[in-house]
Amino acid sequence: MPWNRPSFFELGRFAQWLVTEPLPPRGSRSTAVRFRSKKTANAVLTTTFEFLRFGSGHGWVPQEVVDPLAEPKYLSFLPPGYEPGEEDEFRTIAARTIKFVVADEGIEWLQDGQVEQLLELLSRARDRFLVALLRCTGMRIGEGLGLRREDMHFLSRSTTVNCQVVGPHVHVRRRVNPNGALAKSPFSRWIPVTEQVVDLYADYQYERARVSEAEQTDMVFVNLFRPPLGRPMSYPNAKDMFDRLARQAGFPARPHMLRHSAATCWIRSGVQPDVAQDLLGHASPSSMQPYLRATDRDKRDAVESTAARRRETR
Structure with missing residues (x-):
């Protein structure tokens, strides 16, 4: 297969290969079998597709190779910080046609x-x-x-x-x-x-x-x-x-x-998001969004405190 003429089917097979092919062991003594996560595979696919688009812009890759890699998608629900435009002209985006669905696992932190x-x-x-x-x-x-x-x-x-x-x-x-x-x-x-x-x-x-x-x-x-x-x-x-x-x-x-x-x-201690953003070195306020979500403890405290107030007013 020429590098500049992969078919849509071949790119799909490549995506599956990314998550099914075992990775090299870490160190000479390691025996654990490791695989790429779907999130990592999506990152590899993004880089691959962007390279093909770059090649298409320079005439190295035929346009018919690049066209099937994305399709129009209307954003009914906007991500935090996303600007749809004055007339919603940015609500329609080019969505990837080959990608894995990855659940949002949230952030991991230590108490x-x-x-x-x-x-x-x-x-x-x-x-x-x-x-x-x-x-x-x-x-x-x-x-x-x-x-x-x-x-x-x-x-x-x-x-x-x-x-x-x-x-x-x-x-x-x-x-x-x-x-x-x-x-x-x-x-x-x-x-x-x-x-x-x-x-x-x-x-x-x-x-x-x-x-x-x-x-x-x-x-x-x-x-x-x-x-x-x-x-x-x-x-x-x-x-x-x-x-x-x-x-x-x-x-x-x-x-x-x-x-x-x-x-x-x-x-959680009441520090303003813009202060936390500066401490973390984030360039965009949208980067703070994961930390503004309700935790499991927040949700349980909300339900239990509401129930307690209802009992007190009876």
């Missing part, structure tokens, strides 16, 4: 008690600081691993380093980092931190000082327990740590769940 359990299970100061920092600030893991020591302003005043922000805080900046970590947003921001985070950072600095190789880099998170010592901590390092932690705790624990935990806690 405060679960976060405390994770901290208790960790024996290394570096790892405890990483978990507490992600939970406190809502950073993405790439933002955390990309931090430099110059970003950690943990004194009550930071005027000595030409920073006018009052109180302990951390700066998130987008840079090219040796470990490949990258802040998603191109805009820098600062995030306040708690006394607990400051204390855990001091513990980590004491632990780090015992590894002379760590002084060769300004990156905050570095390898202290396995070679190459002093090298900036990478995504696989962090994932391995969280995987081990999840097995010990007996529940899922991933870096992004700590981000969701911070955002959910802020919103």
Whole structure:
């Protein structure tokens, strides 16, 4: 099959292959069989179809290949933040014809008690600081691993380093980092931190000082327990740590769940969405929509509190 002339049937077979073909094992010792999720398959299909459309625009792919990939769809119910236009001219969109139906599972987050359990299970100061920092600030893991020591302003005043922000805080900046970590947003921001985070950072600095190789880099998170010592901590390092932690705790624990935990806690505590949006580094207000949804606890509390008031008025 020529790459630029796939039939609609062949693209459908490719979609099925994406979810039925086993993925390579993680590591040489792993025996677990893994498959792509339908959500991941949809992302691959989106990239594939956009590439074909790009090729069509340059004359590499026939238009008859691209035409069946989408069909008009009228949006009766608009997604949050979607602008339909003054005369509803944007209600009709081009909908993909080949895609998997994926249920909206909502966001996954950890309760405060679960976060405390994770901290208790960790024996290394570096790892405890990483978990507490992600939970406190809502950073993405790439933002955390990309931090430099110059970003950690943990004194009550930071005027000595030409920073006018009052109180302990951390700066998130987008840079090219040796470990490949990258802040998603191109805009820098600062995030306040708690006394607990400051204390855990001091513990980590004491632990780090015992590894002379760590002084060769300004990156905050570095390898202290396995070679190459002093090298900036990478995504696989962090994932391995969280995987081990999840097995010990007996529940899922991933870096992004700590981000969701911070955002959910802020919103549930009455923090205005625009403030939470700024703390998280989201460019669009619509990105906050998942955190504004009612939780299972919210719905149960609503029913039970209403029933209690009805009993009181009888």
